[in-house]
Amino acid sequence: SFAGDFDGDGVETIGLHRNSTGRVYITNTPNGRAATPVVFGNQDDQILAGDWDGDGDATIAAYRPSTGMFYYRNSNSTGPGTGQLFVGRGVTVVSVSGTAGMAFDDGVFDPAPVPTPAPTPTPPSPTPTPPSGGGTVPGFTAPPDRQSVSAIDISGDDDVVIENVHVSNPGGDCIRVTNAARVTIRNSTIGPCGGDAVYLSDVDGASVTGNYITNTGNGVLVHRSDSVKVDGNAFVYAGRNFIQFDKVNGAGSSISNNRGQNHLGGSNAEDFISLYKSNGTSSSPIVIVGNHLRNGGPSGSGSGIMLGDGGGSHQYVADNVLVDPGQVGIGVASGTDITVRSNLIYSSSHHWSNVGIYVWNQYGSACDDITVEGNRVNWTAAGGYSNPWWGGGGCGDTTVRDNDWDASIGPGIF
Structure with missing residues (x-):
């Protein structure tokens, strides 16, 4: 049981x-029946009440000992939390009149984190000239000089090979291949491009490897393709999405061992990697492994890796490194048979920062069989508090285990 001034x-x-x-x-009367039954929190949560928004009415909150997360709601009604913060595992959480909730551990009384003002956005930096020969970008190996060619547009051909060229088209897409099979794009420099570096549509089998974009x-x-591998590329100031699979289906697809960065808070970056309505198979999921990505923002909806966007299935994400990737580190927005395992995720506080990992069904499509395990996360939200994990609901069987939500990692992991 708990007490509160629920009607002010x-x-x-x-x-x-x-x-x-x-x-x-x-109940709002000392001797009356319960006036407001609501559903909030999970089994074994510790429920308490407090005036979290300062309006004079006490509302419910839940502390989840298994994860160390504290969730509060600004109305006494069924629904997800209005906000959350990480207070640590094994603490005792109490509410104190006139405060926004406090916690003490081992006898030391500590107030909940006080939100800090959002930092002033960094103005966009000038777009750099693509390195060639001896030019360098920290953390990336500059490409060699290659034969310069203009935009490439191929349709209806099979066994396409594009290699060892420098493709540029400031007015549009650099490479477009449609209605084709067995496409290889490798060891090339791509950019500047006014549109997509590489656009593939209705392609049966493609490999995009070893390129500097x-x-x-x-x-x-x-778009609408099968068995696509985008592996071992460098993405340097590469725009809205480094890699997006839109309705990519079937076995044999991967997005692995890529490195990428944008200007922190100074680009139109959305999701570095996005899977939209894309499906692997139970024996051959879409694999996203070993990517190193950094510097998103200022989008309020961007992420490092977005999974199950619009639905999808059989997606496996492991051993990726994300540094300041955007609003979210890794998001599971819907979908089935999705695994998020052993990733390193770090973000300092920016005005766009929200949460390290979330699982939250944002569509009417199925969301089930989700696993989040063995990840190490150090994430500071815009308010200055730790916010590594959010379970927003709407998904069926979801396993969350063996994660370190207060990991001792920093930007040097890149």
Whole structure:
């Protein structure tokens, strides 16, 4: 049980959490029946009340000992939390009249983190000239000089090979291949491009490997294609999405061992890697492994890796390194049979920073069989508090285990 002034009349009354059902019952009269039964939190959460938004009414909150997360809601009604913060595992959480909730551990009384003002956005930096020969970008190996060619547009051909060239088209896409099979694009410098560096549509089998992609409106966009590998490329100031799979289906697809960076807070970056309505198979999921990506923002909806966007299935994401990737590190927006394992995710506080990893069904499509395990996350939200994980609901079987939500990692992991 817990107490709170639920209607703001100056009188505290009783609330009750029934652990077996997850229901919370509150009353506004000392001797009356529960007036407002709501569903909030999970089984074994610790429920309490406080005036979290300062409007004079106490509302419910839940502390989840298994993850160390604290979730509060600004109305006594069924629904997800209004906000959350990480307070640590094994603490005792209490509410104190007139405060926004406090916690103490080992007898030391600590206030909840005080939000800090959002930093002033960094003005966009000038777009650099694509390195060639001896030019360098920290963290990236400059490409060699290659034969310069203009935009490449191929349709209806099979066994296409594009290699060892420098393709540029400041007015549009650099490489477009449609209605083709067995396409190889390798060991080339691509950019500047006013549109996509590489656009593939209705392609059966493609390999995009070993390329240096720079100064583009977008990176590699793959539409309605099968068995596509985008591996071992460098993306330097490569626009909105480094790699997006849009309705890519079937076995044999991967996005692995790429390195990428944008200007921190100074580009139109959205999702560095995006899987939209894309499906692997149970024996051959879409594999996203070993990528090193940094510097997103200022988009309020961007991420390092977005999974299950619009649905999708059989997606495996492991051993990636994300540094200041955007609003979210890794998001699972819907989908089935999705694994997020052993990734390193770091973000300092920016005005666009939200949460390190989330699982939250944002569509009407199925969301089930989700695993989040063995990840190490150090994420500071815009308010200056730790916010490594959010389970927004709407998904079926979701396993969250063996994650370090307060990892001792920093930007040097890149």
